[in-house]
Amino acid sequence: MGTRSFIVRQIDTGIEGVYCHWNGYPDYNGRILQEYYSEPEKLKRLIAGGEISSLAPEIGSQHDFDSRPKGQTTYYHRDRGDDWKDVRPRRFKTLKALCRHAQRCGCEYLYLFDGQNWQYAERGVQFFCLSDGSPFSAFKPLPAEIANT
Numbered sequence: 001m002g003t004r005s006f007i008v009r010q011i012d013t014g015i016e017g018v019y020c021h022w023n024g025y026p027d028y029n030g031r032i033l034q035e036y037y038s039e040p041e042k043l044k045r046l047i048a049g050g051e052i053s054s055l056a057p058e059i060g061s062q063h064d065f066d067s068r069p070k071g072q073t074t075y076y077h078r079d080r081g082d083d084w085k086d087v088r089p090r091r092f093k094t095l096k097a098l099c100r101h102a103q104r105c106g107c108e109y110l111y112l113f114d115g116q117n118w119q120y121a122e123r124g125v126q127f128f129c130l131s132d133g134s135p136f137s138a139f140k141p142l143p144a145e146i147a148n149t
Helices: 026-036 040-048 076-080 095-104 144-148
Strands: 005-011 014-020 052-054 090-092 109-113 118-122
Touching: 005 026, 005 040, 005 095, 014 040, 014 052, 014 095, 026 109, 026 118, 026 144, 052 076, 090 095, 095 109
Parallel strands: 005 109
Antiparallel strands: 005 014, 014 090, 109 118
8 A cells, every 4th residue: 555645746736746645754755855856946847747646856858657666756647658638737826725636635744845845744643734825834844864865
């Protein structure tokens, strides 16, 4: 069973992001995001590929879904052929709307890039009860030391 997460970035009109099925823990997906996707354009390209089966340091190129090359991200549309309308990136006007969607997807972690830094939130009462008035109250910065593990 996967440790589901949602990877998002702030955009002018709100928040844009994608679901990721495997290894959502901060010491795996969090480390990869912080180490390899802290450049806004690379993160934009990662999200543009749609929902992710497994995150890796490189976006990579199309490959067989069941024969995943080491170090390459595996997408549901590009690599398995899922219908784009089902796995496209999602946009949200508010953090509250994102949290509701992440809850429906069964996500345990949410990763947010604010344009400079990564923050994350774990699933729990506080996480899913965020109000639009204090959208980052449950978020905390990804620790710098996870990039060195």
